[in-house]
Amino acid sequence: MSGADPATTTDVLPAAPRTAPRRPGARRGVAEIVLGTVLGQGLLIAAAPVLARLYSPADFALLQIFTGVVSVGAVLAGLRMDLAVPLARDVTEARAVVRAGLAGTVVVAVAIWLLGLAGAGLWAVNATLADLRAAWWLVPPTVAVIAVFQLLSAVLVRAERYRDLAGRNALQGVGTAGAQLGLGFAGLAPLGLLLGMGVGRAAGLASIARGGLFPPPAAGRREPVTAGQVYAAVRRFRRFPLVTTWTALLNNTGQYAPYLLFSLTYGQNPTGWLAFTSRLLALPATVVGQAVAQVFLGRGASARRDATGDLPRLTWLAVRRLALVGAGPAIALSLAGPWVFGWVFGAQWERAGSYAQLLAVAFLAQFVASPVSNVLNLVERQGLALGWEAVRLVLVVGVPWLVWALGGSDLAGVAAYAGVLVLSYGGVLVLVRWVLRHG
Template sequence: MLRIPQRLHNLQMSPMARGVARIMTGSVAGQGLVILCYPVLTRLYDPAEFGLLTVFSSVVGMISVVSSVSLFQAIPVPPDDQDAADLAWTALAIVTFTTVVTAGVGLVAGEQIGSLLGVPRLADYWWLVALTVFVMGAYLVLSEWMVRERSYGALARRNLLMGVGQATTQVGLGVAGVTPLGLLLGLGVGRACALGGLLSSGGLLRRARPGPRTMRAALVRFRRFPLLATPAAFVTSAGLEVPLLVVSAFYGDARAGLLGLTVRVFSGPAQVIGEAIDQVFSGESSARIRNPDGTVAAMTRTTVRRLLLIGLAPAVLLATSGPWLFSVVFGPDWSEAGFYAQLLALPYLLQFAVNPVSGLLLYLQRQGQSLGWSCMRLVFTGGGPALCAVLGAPVWVAVAALAASHVLSYLLLYVLCVRAARAADAEYRRKGSPA
């Protein structure tokens, strides 16, 4: 009879392990469907429409990540459930306020913003920008509430339905000729599945809604999140989104669409795999920091090395055959995106390998280094392509500058993580191992 090792048996029986497995199953299925739909979408929508989607999602992403002033991150903290519910309702109220402000900005300056970013049509869809900001902001808040409630089944179903909702909306409306609205609408439809955090058996609607005084008290009590976490979240998001906005502003929506597809091809699979690795690494590294054994640096190097090996073959394939591969999979209009993939293969390989270990800086109380690195990346990735555009360089030079900026940024991030881990290991050895 086959005997299961006790350690593996414990993992199989662990509620946390089962929860993670259920969530990841939903994520892989949902995001896998979205990725598989890209060859269909590129034949239903043209590069300019993808460019509008790229700018739309970048603007929405940067606003929504700070729409609750990072209060959603504090939801798991309060020991009392009602205190946590007060905090969640406060965060939703702030998301609503941010949505109203976003809508007002669109009314006043929507046309100017669209022209500045190279997509004048953005002004026609600013109503959807505001609506999607609300949906995505609420998604972050309600997701964190479901995590607190350990509603792992609801999270798994949400992740699956998020992919199904996005894919069916974008493909269905594209087939019906409702373009480019189908692309834009799909972004928010999937996230609306997070409403399960309101409606489920443990949802917020079953908790008393706080009054203004209670909300104010919750905001004051957790003020460190708005003051410290919000700037960091915005800078981190901007480091990824600003380069796409720069390309759109200087080179037009079609080029932004081509680059946006390239980024999605890289980031989709990397996000699914990277999240799983990040969860494992976070659990292991935080445990070794709490109970040090002098192996944090070795684990960090080993994790990055293994991820490099996992991502090497796809990166080499795209670096050598990008234009041909994109033409076959996405259609002949997208071969230029394959050339961008050749330029970005190395930086995205480094991002895939290093990102999952970057949380180490936070666990080791190196928040200042983490924020400093995010600011530096924003300057490099936004400033490099912008400088190329101002000097009149062709778009491929701007993309090459973006690639070089990412390479330098993630090499530096790796060095920072390894140095921090070595310092923690050295501190453990200096104090001596426990008897």
């Protein structure tokens, strides 16, 4: 389940300069992706009050920890080759990059399944983790489908095929909502929430496959990718698996570790309230921020390949306009969170509304900073990103834990978590500014 802020924009990034080769306009690209995402995620927004009554806070606690596990697994599985696809010099190299990512996905998904089963006796230490152990059979296929989804989506980003990305986003939302609602009404909780992730990505993959990936060759049959070409592509982009993978791993761990911490300290219901609230607040990043990130990555990669010097302008215009789009909803939620949650989702979720008040500014910072964080990959300064993510991981786990150890309430823990998020995303913007100035 996820939710959305209704505010959207079709004017976040500028059109290409008049002197550049003509490509699909960034405004149009954002608009198309946002439309597809709104169609898909709109179903989840509409379904959220129903899902809040079909599933309990404990179910959402399990979903969030399951999501963290498969997200971390997908990062390892794809070797971050999805980020290398837009930077490939030609179609042959792009195909080789995709082949490398697919091979890594198979190996890592199987390894995660075996390691998780072997160590389950050590990590299944509370009720939520025991439920995760029972659902571990779902982890490998979900890891694989997410990794492949990201990898093949990068091909569309490379070609700036925004309409296809929009169709993918729409079908992903339809698949997720359909699975979670259908299985919820069938009484299969919490399984319906977990299956919805994989079903949604699989529906999006079906959309991508139907439209094809690479344009047909101008002359005859396309030659198959050789092992040597795959090796050469991996060698050229080796910093993505060797450095960026660990940056993304730290990022995802930092994003989901607080939920594990809440599960081990405050229990199932506070973890479920935090998970439910975070999913609702994160949807603006899904609807608008993700669209901007995909267009920004495509246009930014083009600017780097063509050496136009346009990357700083694209970056700061995106930051300013995202801030304008997100500020109003964040203020409104800060003022009326508990009342809105209790009225829309039911009395058991009123406490989650108090969490929303505390987290509104933090998710505004995420909404603004996340899309432009790709600058660090575009200019291949992965080491900086890795170091900052390590600091962030320590803070998002250590500060809320310290609050709990000192006897703080769950609201105090959420407030500490929110403060760390604001600091960490502000730090990302500082790093981006420094890199754009100093290279």
